[in-house]
Amino acid sequence: QNGVMSGLMQMLLLKVSAHITEQLGMAPGGEFREAFKEASKVPFCKFHLGDRPIPVTFKRAIAALSFWQKVKLAWGLCFLSDPISKDDVEKCKQKDLLEQMMAEMIGEFPDLHRTIVSERDIYLTYMLKQAAKQIELPRASENEPRKYIPAVVVGVVGMGHVPGIEKNWNSDLKIQEIMSVPPPSASSKIFKFVLKATVFGLLGYGCYRIGHRTVQFVLSMPATQSYLQRLTEVPQQ
Numbered sequence: 362q363n364g365v366m367s368g369l370m371q372m373l374l375l376k377v378s379a380h381i382t383e384q385l386g387m388a389p390g391g392e393f394r395e396a397f398k399e400a401s402k403v404p405f406c407k408f409h410l411g412d413r414p415i416p417v418t419f420k421r422a423i424a425a426l427s428f429w430q431k432v433k434l435a436w437g438l439c440f441l442s443d444p445i446s447k448d449d450v451e452k453c454k455q456k457d458l459l460e461q462m463m464a465e466m467i468g469e470f471p472d473l474h475r476t477i478v479s480e481r482d483i484y485l486t487y488m489l490k491q492a493a494k495q496i497e498l499p500r501a502s503e504n505e506p507r508k509y510i511p512a513v514v515v516g517v518v519g520m521g522h523v524p525g526i527e528k529n530w531n532s533d534l535k536i537q538e539i540m541s542v543p544p545p546s547a548s549s550k551i552f553k554f555v556l557k558a559t560v561f562g563l564l565g566y567g568c569y570r571i572g573h574r575t576v577q578f579v580l581s582m583p584a585t586q587s588y589l590q591r592l593t594e595v596p597q598q
Contacts, residue, residue, distance in 0.1 A: 482525025
């Protein structure tokens with residue numbers, strides 16, 4: 362539904378999620394499920410999924426990577442087998458270690474970090490600020506002055522997004538640009554065309570070879586030769 366490359370990327374990330382679940386005995390994202398349970402206990406509480414849609418993030422991330430970066434990333438995700446312990450998770454809660462890991466990621470895939478982390482920092486900040494706007498109380502008449510009460514908002518985000526949200530909080534944010542999916546480049550279009558032409562060409566050649574051998578096998582059968590011989594004898598008679 363969202364494109365071949367986006368679908369493959371999602372499958373690889375699901376593989377990573379399964380690896381983490383197997384190592385830790387719990388699935389990633391448990392804090393969001395817990396937030397949903399707690400929100401359901403609070404009267405009149407509205408629960409909102411405030412992250413950017415996954416298809417947009419994936420498509421922007423894929424468009425930002427070069428062909429070899431895509432191959433390198435896919436290779437790393439396919440053969441991810443490093444053990445993860447609960448002690449490793451506790452270490453990741455330390456801000457300095459988390460920042461160090463983020464810095465390593467930026468060095469290897471800076472464009473990927475921009476689309477998956479930095480842009481989502483902006484989106485999450487924007488959604489939190491929208492939710493945190495003051496609530497206008499209903500008025501008995503048009504002449505009555507407007508009254509507002511502050512909104513009570515609890516934002517549950519991954520630790521890696523906290524510094525970015527703090528940085529962007531006082532900025533005038535616009536999310537239109539980070540919600541658009543850039544069109545594929547000319548090289549990407551050429552690569553897709555060549556790949557499709559190769560696949561269909563090999564498929565067609567394979568069908569031709571199989572059909573040719575099948576016809577030769579059928580013609581070599583004694584029953585077929587006998588039948589063909591009878592057909593050639595009929596006009597002569």
